[in-house]
Amino acid sequence: MAWEYNTERPSMMPWIITEWEDGADHMLATRNPYYWKVDVEGQQLPYIDEVYFYLVQDNTAVNSLALAGDLSMQHRGIELAQYPVYMENAEANNYHMLLWTVAQASGLTFFPNQSFGDPAYRELLQNVKFRQALSQAMDRDTINDIVWLGQATPRTISVVNDSALYQADIENIYGEYDIELAKSLLDEVGLPVGTGGNRTFADGSPLQLVIETSYTSGSLLDGIELVAEYWRAIGLDTKVETMSRDVYWPRAGANEVMIATWSTDRGLVPMTDPIYQFPFDERSWMAPAFGIWYKSQGADGEAPNAELKELMDLYDQYRATVDPDEQLRLAKEIVRKTTMNLNVIQTAGMAPGPVVVKNNFHNVQSDHTSDWIIMTPGTMDPSHFWIEQP
Structure with a gap:
């Protein structure tokens, strides 16, 4: 239903969008009188007549x-990070809290863009030793404490532990906080320290990393600012630019962002939509121009480098085989290679996801694994949610 904003469009969904326009502060969905489901007693679903959505900035x-x-x-x-505040206000404001398992390999992820338009930065961001330096300059334990109250797991693997593709030996590969190692890796890459203490390109030209994000406030932005400080500590001039999602998302997909930020969800069954495993399409911000090339079968975008092309070839083999054992082997190889190459740089994941539920709102599962790819809470069939009237 998320894309069906046309109020004139017929729908087979439980609710129909009946009120929405650009720039509005809310959206209204009204019960579909022709919805095709009934409950066990023959009563037509959904139970709730109207769903009011606040449209907010952040x-x-x-x-x-x-x-x-x-x-x-x-x-x-x-x-x-605000969970203690929620618990303090729960009784007074008549709600309760749930904590769901979240299939996020990392709740805050950095995407060095290996297809970035500037040739000097593209070469740098394609260097795995440079990406390793970025990763090992991060204090993931501190990030975990600040962003997730210490409830996440510092890690670099691109799937969660319950995934069939999980491999324990690489769960936090290159994720140890080692500032001296990070500096030595930058030395190996050939980035000398300039007179002002910042690293430069080999020819002495200035080097500045730019992190862009749609997180304009809150604990995730705190985490991004902290990572920028870690990178500055190893001599990398780093700038953070925040913007609204409607500005950020098109920029990231158009290959205009040097280092993008997001989470890495799809952690249980990533091959369903493998945008974090290799450049699959324009949403693969580790190299969106290469992803467009793959999506268009070479008609658009740019041809990838050898390392990322190998991952594309492996996925093509995965899609072509009907042997489940071979599918598993190929998928695990993709996860292993992309994790060890730090194509996405993760911080910490598998933190519990808080849920606010009013005390008169019923049929919300207390035990649930949340993920965008399954449209949480869509797998609960929200047509069965109901509101107790006073």
Whole structure:
């Protein structure tokens, strides 16, 4: 339903969008009188007549509404760092909290763009030793404490532990905090320290890393700023630029962002939509121009380097075989190679995901694994949610 904003469009979904326009502060979905499902007693679903969506600027606004008790149920955007505050206000504002398992390999991930347009930066970002330096300059334990109250697991592997593709020996490969190793790796890459203490390119020209993000506030932005400080500590001039999602997302997909930020969800069954495993399409911000090339079968975008082309070839083999054992072998090889090459640089993952539920809102599962790819909470069949009337 997320894309069906046309209020005139017929739908087989439980609710129909009946009120929405660009720039509005809300969206309204109304019960579909022709919905095809009934409950076990023959009563037509859905139970809820209207769903009112607040359209807000950022996660800070989401959390403000939830803490005030103004949301019937909310999972996405609810910050674990504010969990103690939620618990303090729960009784007064008539809600309770759930903690769901989240299939995020990392809740905050950095995407050095290996197809970035500037040739000097492209060569640098394609250097695995440089990416390793970025990774080993991060203190993931501190990031975990600040962003997830210490409840996540510092890690670099691109899947969660419950995935069939999980491999324990690489769970946190190149993830140890070692600032001296990071500096020595930059020396090996050939980035001398300039007179001002910042690293330069080999020819002495200035070097500045630019991290872009749609996180404009909250604990995730705190984590990004912290990583920028870690990179500055090894001599890399680093700038953080924040912007709204409607500006950020097109820039990232158009290959305009040097280092993008997001999470790495799809951690249980990543081959369903492998955008974090290799350049699959324009959403693969580790190299969106290469992803466009793969998506268009070479008609658009740019041809990838050898390392990323190998991952594409492995995925083509994965799709071509019907042997489940061979599929598993190939998928695990993709995960292993992309993790060890740090194509995405992760911080910590598998933190519990908080959920706010009003006490009169029912049929929300307490035990659930949340993931974008399954459209959480869509697998609960929200047509069965109901609101107790006073």
